[in-house]
Structure formats: C-alpha cells, structure tokens
Amino acid sequence: MKLIDRLSEIVGVAHVVTGGGPEGPAPWEQDWRGRSKGRALAMVRPGSTAEVADVVKLCAAEKVSIVPQGGNTGLVDGSIPDTSGTQVVMNLGRLKAVRSIDRKNMTITVEAGCILQSLHEVVEDAGFLFPLSLAAKGSCTIGGNLATNAGGTQVVRYGNARSLCLGLEVVTASGEIWSALSGLRKDNTGYDLRDLFIGSEGTLGIITAATMQLYPRAASQLTAWAALPSIHAALELLERARRVLSASLTGFELMGRFPVSMVRQHLSDLRMPALSTDDPYFVLIECSDAESESHARSLVEGLLSDAIESGEVSDAVVAESLSQVRDLWEVRESIPLAAYKEGLMAAHDISLPIASIPQFVDVTESRLLEAFPGVRISNFGHLGDGNLHYNVHAPSGESAAEFLRRYEEQIRQIVYDSVHQFAGSFSAEHGIGRLKLHWMDSYKSSVELNMMRSIKKALDPSSLMNPGCVVGGG
Amino acid sequence: MKLIDRLSEIVGVAHVVTGGGPEGPAPWEQDWRGRSKGRALAMVRPGSTAEVADVVKLCAAEKVSIVPQGGNTGLVDGSIPDTSGTQVVMNLGRLKAVRSIDRKNMTITVEAGCILQSLHEVVEDAGFLFPLSLAAKGSCTIGGNLATNAGGTQVVRYGNARSLCLGLEVVTASGEIWSALSGLRKDNTGYDLRDLFIGSEGTLGIITAATMQLYPRAASQLTAWAALPSIHAALELLERARRVLSASLTGFELMGRFPVSMVRQHLSDLRMPALSTDDPYFVLIECSDAESESHARSLVEGLLSDAIESGEVSDAVVAESLSQVRDLWEVRESIPLAAYKEGLMAAHDISLPIASIPQFVDVTESRLLEAFPGVRISNFGHLGDGNLHYNVHAPSGESAAEFLRRYEEQIRQIVYDSVHQFAGSFSAEHGIGRLKLHWMDSYKSSVELNMMRSIKKALDPSSLMNPGCVVGGG
Structure with missing residues (x-):
C-alpha cells in the first residue's frame, strides 16, 4: 500500500493533503512571507497524540522524514519542507484542546495546536494571565512557541516560552509517547x-501538549512613551x-527614530504619541501593578519625572485610557508592517549583554556605513532583554531588491x-531553522556543535525529525 | 608513572590527597551526615579550568572515573565516591573566584567552587540580590547548586538554581572546555x-563557572508568622x-504542629512567635517590597486581616524588627536540627501539584498510621512550590534506629x-545521586529513562563522569 494510503488509514482521508501542483506550492509548503518554497510528499493532520505517534512510527519504518508544523509563522524556515518532495509535513492544528486548568496550582494543560490568542482568551476568562505575547499571536500555536522557545514583549518580567512551561507531552522520534505533563515547580528526578x-x-521529537504556568492578572496596566537623547x-x-x-x-521596548518615522509615513492612520519625533530613540514602558491604577500611576509618573530631571528622558507621556494604551502598543507593533511597506531589508534578530549595546550600535553603524554608504538602520526591539531587531534598509532611492541581492550576505x-x-x-x-544553519559553524564552538x-544522534538516530534544521543532517 | 603522580604533575603535589586509612574514610569520602562512606583512589583539587580539563583527559585516557565535589552538602550521596577505591574525587573548592560583575546587565560570573554565602556577600556589597538561599549556604558551592538544581526558600518568586543561570563553563567528559558564559537573556541558537x-x-561533565542573574535588592523585607486551622x-x-x-x-513556608513542637522542645533558646502553638499548621510569609517598609506593611497587614476575617488564619504576627525577622526564620530553619535531636527518621523531599496537597496529606497519613500505628509525621516545607519535607519519625518510646532498620523502605x-x-x-x-537511584525505575517511564x-551515552560514552548516579552505569 502506498504511504499516503497508510497515512490516511491513521488520520482519516480528509486529513491527508498533497501539496501544490504546477501553479506553485501550497501555503503550508512555504514560509508565510512567501520567500522560501518547499515541496512535500503530503501534509497530515493527526487528531490525537496517539495518531501523531502512529504517523511517526509509520514514517520511521519507511525512513520518511517529518516536518512538524504549528501556525507556520516562523521566520527561519523551520516549519516548511525542503524541495525534495519526499517529506511529510505534520500539522498539529487539530490538537487544540485545552485539557485542564488547575486554579490552585495556577497551571493550564493545553494541546500543541492551540493558537496563542485562543489560549489567552481561555486564560483570561478563567481570571488569570498567560504572559507570552508576540506579534503572530493570532496564528502561532503554543506547540510552535515551545518548539522555538518564543520570546516577545513580556520577557523582561516573565522570561521566554521555556520559563513558562512546567511539563510536556512529546512523541519521540521512534513514535513513543513521553507523557510528562507535570504541574510541578520543583522536580529533580533526572536530566x-x-x-x-x-x-x-522539532528535530528531536514532536511536542503534542504542554502544562504552562499562569499568573495573577494585574490590577492595573500602565503604558508610557518616552523620547530619549541617546541609546x-x-x-x-x-x-x-x-x-x-x-x-x-x-x-521595555526600544525604537529608533528611523523605524518610528517609517510608521508615521506608511501608516498615517495610527495615532502617534503627542511628543517630539526628532529624538534619536523612543521607549515604551509597561508597568503591570498588582495593587491599583493610582498606585501604578504614582510609580510610573515618579519614575519619569526623575528620569526627566536627570536628563535620561527629554519628554514623556503616560497613556490616559485603554485606547491610548492600545495606540502606543500599536505604533511599536506596526514597525514590521511599516518596514515591509518601505521595502526589502536585511533583518536581524540579535541579542547582546545589555551594557554593551551602545558600543555595539556605534561600532556596527560605522562599519555598515563605511561598507555601504547611505544604508538606513532600523534599530528597535526588546531592550529589557538585550534583544534588538536590527534591520538594514537600502539607501534611499536605490532599488532595495537589487541592493539586497548583491549585498545581503555581506551585510x-x-x-x-x-x-x-x-x-x-x-x-x-x-531560532535557527534552515535559514540560519550556515551561521552555526561560524559562531558556535566545535565543542558545542559536537x-x-x-544528542541529535542519540534521540533521532535515523535523522528523520525535521532534518536540515538546527544541527543539519538529513 | 602512577596515576597519582601524574595527577600531581597537573594540579601540584599539595592538591592531590589520598583517602582515609584503617581509621575510616576521610571527610570528603563520606556524606556530611556520616551515613554513607566511600573510598577513593585520591582527591584532586585543580586550581583552574585548564587543570580540570587536564585531569579529566588523563582520567579518560586511563579509564578512571571522576566524582565532582563542591561543598559535599548533598543529601543523596551524589558527591562521594563508591567503595571501590578506584575513583578520583575532584573537589572544585579552589575554583572560587568571582570573575566579573556586570551591573548594567545585572549578572555575575563566578567559578564553581565559590561558596553560596560568599557569593551572597559579594553581590550584596555590589548593591544587588542573588536570591538562591538554602540551609547549607555556608558550605555549599554554586557549582554544586547548579549541578543539583538547588531549590530552597525563595523559589516561589525566583525559581530554582536553573532559573537564575544564564551561562555555563563546562569541562566535558572528554576533557574539552565548553565556554558559554553568556550573559544573554535571549539566545535561541541550538539545543x-x-x-x-x-x-x-556531574554525570555529563563538570561545571567550572557560571553566569548568574542578579536582582535589585528590595527596599523592605517583611516577615509574618500565621497560625492556621488546616492545611x-x-x-x-x-x-x-x-x-x-x-x-x-x-x-511561603509551611510547618506542621509536630515539627514546630520539636523546635520548642529541643531548641528552647530560640524565641518562638508569641502565638498559640496548638494550631495544626503554621506559615511563614516573606514579602520583599520594591517601594518601602510602610508600603510592605500595609500590604501584609491587609492580607492577614482579610485572611483572619475569612477564617483562613486563626492568629498572626508581623515581625517588628530585623531581629524578629531573624527569629522567625530561625524557627523555620531549625526544624532539621530539632528533628535530628529528636532521633532518626525517614526523610522525604517531595513535590506535588499544589491543589492536591490536602488530599495527599490525608491519604498518606492514614496509610502510614494504618501500617505503623503511632508514627509521627513531620510535615513542613516550601508550600509555595508544592515542595514538602515529609518526614516520618518512629512512634514515641520506640527505638528510632531499630524501627527504621526494620521499616524504612516500607515507609x-x-x-x-x-x-x-x-x-x-x-x-x-x-536530586537522585546514588541514594535514590533505585526508585527511578519505579516512578519514571521507560521512555524517559531510555x-x-x-544522552548519558552520547555525552559520556565511557561512563566515567560520576557513574552510578542519576542514570546508573559504571
């Protein structure tokens, strides 16, 4: 029997789909920006952890490799197939149940395919906070968030996806189910x-469910916007x-003058904060207070007035209403869209020890301007975590596509x-995916790579789990 | 040349010590309670990471296994040699330097042998907080804390040792140095x-240094003691x-009536809180406030008076001075000493999903009392983390030694x-060490154990790193 028929026996014929034809790849065969296009043997959508395990066992027996896929919102080509037409994409979208909420333990157990936004809604209805938040929240899944250790805007307080997870259910490369949906905050029984x-x-196994930590909701959330004389x-x-x-x-989000100016130019409907826009940097501060609105306000206003007095801040505004809060966050979160409208760029997702950021910015800008006079640098990101989205746009007036085709790798x-x-x-x-794999040899030590x-060989000896990602192989 | 001579060539003759003779094992060959006694070929005390690597390479070439040792304060026989007389104990005590403090990044890079208490002092002098705190802090080392993922009393807010660590320097089982003393809060470049x-x-390699997160010091720390009608x-x-x-x-520390009564009885010099001691449970609450003493006090007093009103708390007292704070903590931290004076016991370090603790306590107590009428249960621990030290003492009047010899395993x-x-x-x-290894098969799935x-085989193929611990072997 053909593999596709046997896959259909496991998940049902409606849940095995073959890929794009002559008119190009299917959406699940390419990254969401449409830049990288693969070709799969088929996409399967299992409806339970047992079905995931059976698919993995079948593929292992047939030596067919598997690419696990959540919302396919990644930026490093980690959830799309290669171009061989031999890989099976396993989309976890049907495994989306919230299995349980434990109020006293402040945990939720949820399946991998649950969309982050849906998870937020369930958690809010239960009166709690699930703090992981990122731009793709309407499409990305908690399984994908965990597989990539997603970050986002709340990391300065709550850490990355890893910090929020207490337990996992995983289908191993041999198709066994490792059920460790622990709600424990302390457990030192082994590696x-x-x-x-x-x-x-997804290179070691497939996450099918997770137990995540919840937090109490803040009594008040206050957002401020400040203009600053320097980084x-x-x-x-x-x-x-x-x-x-x-x-x-x-x-604690940082935005340079250039990314903010792109938002003003390309998304003129957005309400910008009523402040000077000439300063070189802007910061968005969020304060989540357990006590009250007035307590939060006195803390934040005290903070800002002291900062103005000491010259750290040139001017600042505190949102007066929920809609103003939304406006401020929207400016920050619209930078990628505005940049997209501006044109192609070389995007970088980097982190640094916080103290070295000013020097990094100086040195890198000089090097870039020396090599490519006129390039425009869009520097913004999660400064509280030392994480910058440091993007390089072509000089004004030049064709961005042509410029990048020639210089992107050098940049x-x-x-x-x-x-x-x-x-x-x-x-x-x-993450690394396929797109950043070739940089690993340059910047990671051979001790670490080995x-x-x-570990890859120990847990996936036939290299069938998302081969070509993170550690290569396949 | 004999191994001992070659070890001396690496670390210096003064830093290679042979073990105990006919009069019994040396202190570093036995656990600190003197219950388990091993016999080593030698103990080496390398003075640098390079020396650690050279010792590991030598031992790897000679197929001699290594037991890494920090302060040797563990409770599961994970840092003492077996009785074969063939193992080398590697004590990291000489690697105790603080390599750097990065104030803006709020991190400290410190060598493995630095004693936790010394680390606290350095960090406090620099105006920060390093929150990991446990009873053995005067002797345990940060390397040991990390190797065992130590917990302690601040986990409810700051997590275990793991949560505080940003980067490591490790000597691998083949004697290579993996230098990854990252101060980054976000880094998704590989496993x-x-x-x-x-x-x-210590079963996969030897931690020689670490970069740890620091926190701002609290403006005020308030401690309260409450008597409660039930768990x-x-x-x-x-x-x-x-x-x-x-x-x-x-x-958020829990203490049952029995452990508190042992402190009152055996350590009568300690100042007990001026509250009824008849209640079945007591709780110690610590509030660390970023704002002020008066702000902390109003929060804690409000919390307690609401709790009294709703019947959760029968009576409560808030420490009025630093010395009262110390007194309250001393009662909590003296429970192990008081229990030791009371006599031998079967000690357990367990955790549970928090919501199930009352039922667990009920069920387990009935089972124990049915099997062993008269046993006395000392239930205390870090309730905020679901972590109980659930210890079983012999019935009053019986010989504890004899009782435990007969029934400890059944208990x-x-x-x-x-x-x-x-x-x-x-x-x-x-942790697991050697002492708890035989329970792994009973309570961990074969998928997980495999x-x-x-992984052990992948990273330590000859099984020379602390063999017999965590995963067995050796």
Missing part, C-alpha cells in the same frame, strides 16, 4: 529533557525602571561579526 | 545544553498572598507510591 525539547525546533540614556532608564518598578516592569556578515565580538547571539528569539550532534 | 548540564549531578486554609492563604503580594511574595514505599498517585515527584530539590540513558 532536564523538557528544556531540551523546548527550542529544538545610553535608554540603558540608564532601564536600570532606573528595574529599580523603581521591580517586578511590575513588564515591558549579515558585518552585523553578526559585530554581535559575536560583543558576546551576543545571532538568533535571540527566532554535543548537539551527539 | 539547550545549559539546562541539560544543570541538574545532571486547606494554608492553600487558601497562598492563593490570597499570590494575588495581593504578586511578585513581592518571596517566601518510603508508602510515601512515594502516594506521591506518584497524586502526580508528584519523589525528589523535589535534592532517553536519559541515550
């Missing part, structure tokens, strides 16, 4: 397999905010070499 | 090797405290079966 699967991008001032303000707001500091090399020099990471929150390959 | 080494108890009430109070204090809740079996039934862990914060063994 930390949970954190090994988290961030492994150095932004670091001073961060230090002050950490001291004054402590754990109430839930967001990346300059940025990543600079990141490496300052002990940073060339992938802070987006350990990763040994 | 999470850091968390794999953390908690692996169910303790859970209600925990839920309330989480809601009201949010991230300011840094400690453990009852407790652990009960823990397993409620989806808990039989080792919350103490993955652990595969």
Whole structure:
C-alpha cells in the first residue's frame, strides 16, 4: 500500500493533503512571507497524540522524514519542507484542546495546536494571565512557541516560552509517547529533557501538549512613551525602571527614530504619541501593578519625572485610557508592517549583554556605513532583554531588491561579526531553522556543535525529525 | 608513572590527597551526615579550568572515573565516591573566584567552587540580590547548586538554581572546555545544553563557572508568622498572598504542629512567635517590597486581616524588627536540627501539584498510621512550590534506629507510591545521586529513562563522569 494510503488509514482521508501542483506550492509548503518554497510528499493532520505517534512510527519504518508544523509563522524556515518532495509535513492544528486548568496550582494543560490568542482568551476568562505575547499571536500555536522557545514583549518580567512551561507531552522520534505533563515547580528526578525539547525546533521529537504556568492578572496596566537623547540614556532608564518598578516592569521596548518615522509615513492612520519625533530613540514602558491604577500611576509618573530631571528622558507621556494604551502598543507593533511597506531589508534578530549595546550600535553603524554608504538602520526591539531587531534598509532611492541581492550576505556578515565580538547571539528569539544553519559553524564552538550532534544522534538516530534544521543532517 | 603522580604533575603535589586509612574514610569520602562512606583512589583539587580539563583527559585516557565535589552538602550521596577505591574525587573548592560583575546587565560570573554565602556577600556589597538561599549556604558551592538544581526558600518568586543561570563553563567528559558564559537573556541558537548540564549531578561533565542573574535588592523585607486551622486554609492563604503580594511574595513556608513542637522542645533558646502553638499548621510569609517598609506593611497587614476575617488564619504576627525577622526564620530553619535531636527518621523531599496537597496529606497519613500505628509525621516545607519535607519519625518510646532498620523502605514505599498517585515527584530539590537511584525505575517511564540513558551515552560514552548516579552505569 502506498504511504499516503497508510497515512490516511491513521488520520482519516480528509486529513491527508498533497501539496501544490504546477501553479506553485501550497501555503503550508512555504514560509508565510512567501520567500522560501518547499515541496512535500503530503501534509497530515493527526487528531490525537496517539495518531501523531502512529504517523511517526509509520514514517520511521519507511525512513520518511517529518516536518512538524504549528501556525507556520516562523521566520527561519523551520516549519516548511525542503524541495525534495519526499517529506511529510505534520500539522498539529487539530490538537487544540485545552485539557485542564488547575486554579490552585495556577497551571493550564493545553494541546500543541492551540493558537496563542485562543489560549489567552481561555486564560483570561478563567481570571488569570498567560504572559507570552508576540506579534503572530493570532496564528502561532503554543506547540510552535515551545518548539522555538518564543520570546516577545513580556520577557523582561516573565522570561521566554521555556520559563513558562512546567511539563510536556512529546512523541519521540521512534513514535513513543513521553507523557510528562507535570504541574510541578520543583522536580529533580533526572536530566532536564523538557528544556531540551523546548527550542529544538522539532528535530528531536514532536511536542503534542504542554502544562504552562499562569499568573495573577494585574490590577492595573500602565503604558508610557518616552523620547530619549541617546541609546545610553535608554540603558540608564532601564536600570532606573528595574529599580523603581521591580517586578511590575513588564515591558521595555526600544525604537529608533528611523523605524518610528517609517510608521508615521506608511501608516498615517495610527495615532502617534503627542511628543517630539526628532529624538534619536523612543521607549515604551509597561508597568503591570498588582495593587491599583493610582498606585501604578504614582510609580510610573515618579519614575519619569526623575528620569526627566536627570536628563535620561527629554519628554514623556503616560497613556490616559485603554485606547491610548492600545495606540502606543500599536505604533511599536506596526514597525514590521511599516518596514515591509518601505521595502526589502536585511533583518536581524540579535541579542547582546545589555551594557554593551551602545558600543555595539556605534561600532556596527560605522562599519555598515563605511561598507555601504547611505544604508538606513532600523534599530528597535526588546531592550529589557538585550534583544534588538536590527534591520538594514537600502539607501534611499536605490532599488532595495537589487541592493539586497548583491549585498545581503555581506551585510549579515558585518552585523553578526559585530554581535559575536560583543558576546551576543545571532538568533535571540527566532531560532535557527534552515535559514540560519550556515551561521552555526561560524559562531558556535566545535565543542558545542559536537554535543548537539551527539544528542541529535542519540534521540533521532535515523535523522528523520525535521532534518536540515538546527544541527543539519538529513 | 602512577596515576597519582601524574595527577600531581597537573594540579601540584599539595592538591592531590589520598583517602582515609584503617581509621575510616576521610571527610570528603563520606556524606556530611556520616551515613554513607566511600573510598577513593585520591582527591584532586585543580586550581583552574585548564587543570580540570587536564585531569579529566588523563582520567579518560586511563579509564578512571571522576566524582565532582563542591561543598559535599548533598543529601543523596551524589558527591562521594563508591567503595571501590578506584575513583578520583575532584573537589572544585579552589575554583572560587568571582570573575566579573556586570551591573548594567545585572549578572555575575563566578567559578564553581565559590561558596553560596560568599557569593551572597559579594553581590550584596555590589548593591544587588542573588536570591538562591538554602540551609547549607555556608558550605555549599554554586557549582554544586547548579549541578543539583538547588531549590530552597525563595523559589516561589525566583525559581530554582536553573532559573537564575544564564551561562555555563563546562569541562566535558572528554576533557574539552565548553565556554558559554553568556550573559544573554535571549539566545535561541541550538539545543539547550545549559539546562541539560544543570541538574545532571556531574554525570555529563563538570561545571567550572557560571553566569548568574542578579536582582535589585528590595527596599523592605517583611516577615509574618500565621497560625492556621488546616492545611486547606494554608492553600487558601497562598492563593490570597499570590494575588495581593504578586511578585513581592518571596517566601511561603509551611510547618506542621509536630515539627514546630520539636523546635520548642529541643531548641528552647530560640524565641518562638508569641502565638498559640496548638494550631495544626503554621506559615511563614516573606514579602520583599520594591517601594518601602510602610508600603510592605500595609500590604501584609491587609492580607492577614482579610485572611483572619475569612477564617483562613486563626492568629498572626508581623515581625517588628530585623531581629524578629531573624527569629522567625530561625524557627523555620531549625526544624532539621530539632528533628535530628529528636532521633532518626525517614526523610522525604517531595513535590506535588499544589491543589492536591490536602488530599495527599490525608491519604498518606492514614496509610502510614494504618501500617505503623503511632508514627509521627513531620510535615513542613516550601508550600509555595508544592515542595514538602515529609518526614516520618518512629512512634514515641520506640527505638528510632531499630524501627527504621526494620521499616524504612516500607515507609518510603508508602510515601512515594502516594506521591506518584497524586502526580508528584519523589525528589523535589535534592536530586537522585546514588541514594535514590533505585526508585527511578519505579516512578519514571521507560521512555524517559531510555532517553536519559541515550544522552548519558552520547555525552559520556565511557561512563566515567560520576557513574552510578542519576542514570546508573559504571
């Protein structure tokens, strides 16, 4: 019997789909930006963990490799097939049930295919907070968030997806089910397999469900926007905010003048904060207070007036209503869309030890401008985590497509070499996938790469789980 | 040349010591309670990471196994040699330097042998907080804390040792140095090797240094003691405290009447809180406030008066001075000493999903009393993390030694079966070592055990790193 028929026997004929034809790949065969296009043997949509296990067992027996897929919102080609036409894409979208909420334990157990936004809604209805938040929340799934250790805007307080996960259910490369949906905050019985699967991008097994930590909802959430004379001032303000707001500091986002100007230009419907736009940097601060609106306001206003007095902040505004809060966040979150309208760019998702950011910015900008006079740098990101989205646009007036075709790799090399020099990471929150794999040899030690390959071989000896990602192979 | 001479060539003759003679093992060959005694070929004390690597290479070439040792304060025989007389104990005590503090990044890079208390002092002098705190802090080392993923009293807010670590330097089983002393809060470039080494108890490699997260110091720390009518009430109070204090809740310790009575009886010099001691449970609450003493006091007093009104708390007292704070903590922290004076016991370090604790306590107590009428249960621990130190003492008047010799394994079996039934862990914060290894097969799935063994084999193919611990072998 053909593989597709046997897959249909497991998941039902309606849940096995073949890929695109002559008119091009199906949406699930390409990344959401449409830049990378693969070709799969088929896409299967199992309806239960047992079906996932049976599909994996079948593929293992037939030596067919599997690409697990959540919302397919990744940016590193980690959830699309290669172009061989031999891989099976396993979409987890049907495994979307919330299995249980434990109020006293403050945990939720949810299946991998649950969309992050839906998870937020269920958790809010139950009176809690699930803090993981990122731009793709309407499409990405919690399984994908865990497989890539997603970050986002609340990491400064709550950590990455990894920090929020207490337990996993995983189908291993041999098709066994490892059920460890623990709700425990302390458990030292053996190696930390949970954190090994988290961030492994489907190359060691398939996450089918997870137990995640919940938090109490804040009594009040206050958002402020500040204009700053320099990036150095932004670091001073961060230090002050950490001291004054402590754990109430839930967001600290940096935006350079150029990305903000792109939002103003290309998304003129958005309400911008009523502040000067000439300053070189802007910061969005979020304070989530357990006590009250007035308590939060007095903390944030005190913070900002002290910062203005000491010269860290030139001007600032605190949102007066929920709609103003939304407006401020929308400016920040619209930067990628505005940049897209501006044209193609070389995008980087980097992190640095926070203290070295000003020097990194200076050095890298000079190197880029020396090599490519006129390039425009869009620097923004999650400063509280040392995570910058440091994107390089073609000089004004030049064809961005042509410029990037010629120089993109050289630009990346300059940025990543600079990141490496300052002990940073060339992938802070987006992962490696296939797209960044070739940088691993340049920036990771052979000791580390060899350990990763040994682990891959130990847990997936035939290299059938998402081969070609993270550690190569396949 | 003999191995000992070659070890001396690497670390210097003064830093190679042979073990105990006919008069018994040396202190570093036995656990600190003197219960388990091993015999080593030698103990080496390398003075640098390079020396650690050279010793490991030599031992690997000679097929001699290595037992890494920090402060040797563990409770599961994970840092002492077996009785073969063939193992080398590697004590990391000479690697104790603080390599750097990065104030803006709020991180410290420190060598493995640095004693936790010394680390606290350095960090406090720099104006920060390093929150990991446990009873053995005067002797245990940060390397040991990481190798065992230590917990302690601040986990409810800051997590275990794992949560505080951003980067490691490790000597692998083949004697290579993996230098990954990252100060990054976001880094998704490959598998999470850091968390794999953390908690692996020296069975995959030797942690030689770490970069740890620091926190701002609290403006005020307030401690309260409450008497409660039931363990169910303790859970209600925990839920309330989480809601009201949010991230300011840094400690939530539970104590049963029996352990508190042992402290009163055996350590009569300690100042007990001026409250009724007849209640079945007591709770110690710590609030660390970023704002001020008066703000903390109003929050805690509000919390307690609401809890009294709703019947969760029968009576409560808030410490009025630093010395009262110390007194309250001393009562809590003296329970192990008081229990030691009371006599031998079967000690358990367990964790449970928080909601199931009252039922677990009921069920387990009935089972124990049915099997062993008169046994006395000392139930205390870190309730905020679901972590109980659930210890069983012999009936009054019986010889504890004789009772335990006969029944200890049966008692453990009852407790652990009960823990397993409620989806808990039989080792919350103490690890597995050699002492708990034989329970792994009973309570961990074969899927999980097989993955652990595969990883052990991948990273330590000759099984020379602390063999016999965590995954067996050797």
